Amino acid sequence: MEDDNRIIRDRYAKSVLVMNFTGVYDYESFLRNPKIKWLDCRHLNGTECYCDEEGASALKRLIAGYSPQGIHFIDSGDYHYVTKFWTDKLDSPFALMVFDHHPDMQPPLFEHILSCGSWVKDVLDTNVNCRKVVIVGASDRLVQEVPEEYADRVRFYSESSFDQEVGWKAFAAEHISEPVYISIDKDVLNPSSAVTNWDQGSLSLLELERLLAVVLRQEQVIGIDICGECSATLNLFEEEQEAEIDNRANGELLRFFCSFDTKK
Template identity: 70%
Template sequence: MNKQELLTNGRCKKKADRETVWPVVIMNFTGVYAHEVFARNNQFIWLDCRHLSGTRGYCDKEGIRKLKRVIAGYPAEGIHFIDSGNYHYLTKLWTDKLRVPFSLIVFDHHPDMQPPLFKGMLSCGSWVKDMLDWNMLCKKVVIVGASDKLIRTVPEEYGQRVSFYSEATLAHEKGWRNFSSAYIEGPVYLSIDKDVLNPASAVTDWDQGSFSLQELEELLAIVLRKERVVGIDICGECSATLTLFEERREATVDSRANKELLKLIQSFSCFL
């Protein structure tokens, strides 16, 4: 499927038919977005989080309170860039704003369902488990692209509410339609960690999957055509490296991925 087919093949209206436009929010923790060309848009909303302590990887109660204040004036209905995978737990804070039952679809090489090392801490490795434990409006979680090894570590008691979907199956619309009718409840919130991509398509702080950027776009296009999406976030930026050359290369690769994903998402109006 070529890029034009991705943008036009389906039942969604084109963005010219929209009455409203979702905000694009940049949550700046590491400063990496300043090096990414895609983010140089004066219509984007920048939230400066660089001064917040206790938020990298693990987020303590005070950090959670501060972050809730930062995002208080913005809705879940938006496209949120939330920096590196160390801040993926922000999906929980954004979805806590939803007031209707929903399903969460996560594109991630990791299930993010490990118990936190410290009690009462929200972490980038435990946030999906925390959502299932505490957000009663989250009815189902679908994780796309996680490694088989990590899937086997998911506690059995979550089996009724968590499903894993393979790249090969999702690539067919009929397969997704059958899967959706069986497992998806209500509208969906999409969370994309670019570590689901191969290293040629994105550079992240974590071990990565095998999806190409085009494959991920094809999967997203299917979901955007078939589901009512009530919010989206994207993470997986790479922290600054020791060499200027590597830093520029990483920013270029990640900026391209973010630009392409944003272009695809904004070509649909079915998630408005």
């Protein structure tokens, strides 16, 4: 089985890109494949949680030569806003599907500053090709705080019914008619499945994969990114433990996406 997984990862490694902001991926063995492309982002200024104009310009230059298609690992949830830069590269209408315990639609604290908590709102405000946002796994309390002005372009899908294909077909027929870009923040998972630096949801990794399988079977997926790594602490042993949990989750998600694609 491991040999089969390695062959699958090798086959798709060229479509995998890693954006290393914090150095956490250095502790995750699932990415140890020479065919995977790494982008070193550790030297960039103005990018942690909040992305200022300098940071945005640097990131845009860094990814300029890469396609939004494929699988992108974009470090911790502090950098989830990077999804905006990837989807800005899409040149035709699409629906953005976000698996996240937070809607990431807060009003920005500072004008012209993109943040990990506001980036979905920024996509809706600035990207004319984004026709719909579907958010899965967000906290009910935070969902209620989403501004009403976005009600016609944002949909929330409940965890309880998402893995029922009949329910998804009806939902997609009503709300989605474009190719889908998938963005996953592992804080949608429970703490046993992933370790992040934000409060987390209740999904297990298996439940998340079942939800994703429904989408992959029914929709045209044009790109994927994954964030939600654990942040550094002063406890090296704890860091290594947390990184190993995320390593398993990331490795399983990579295997899942690659093996699913081979069946189509």
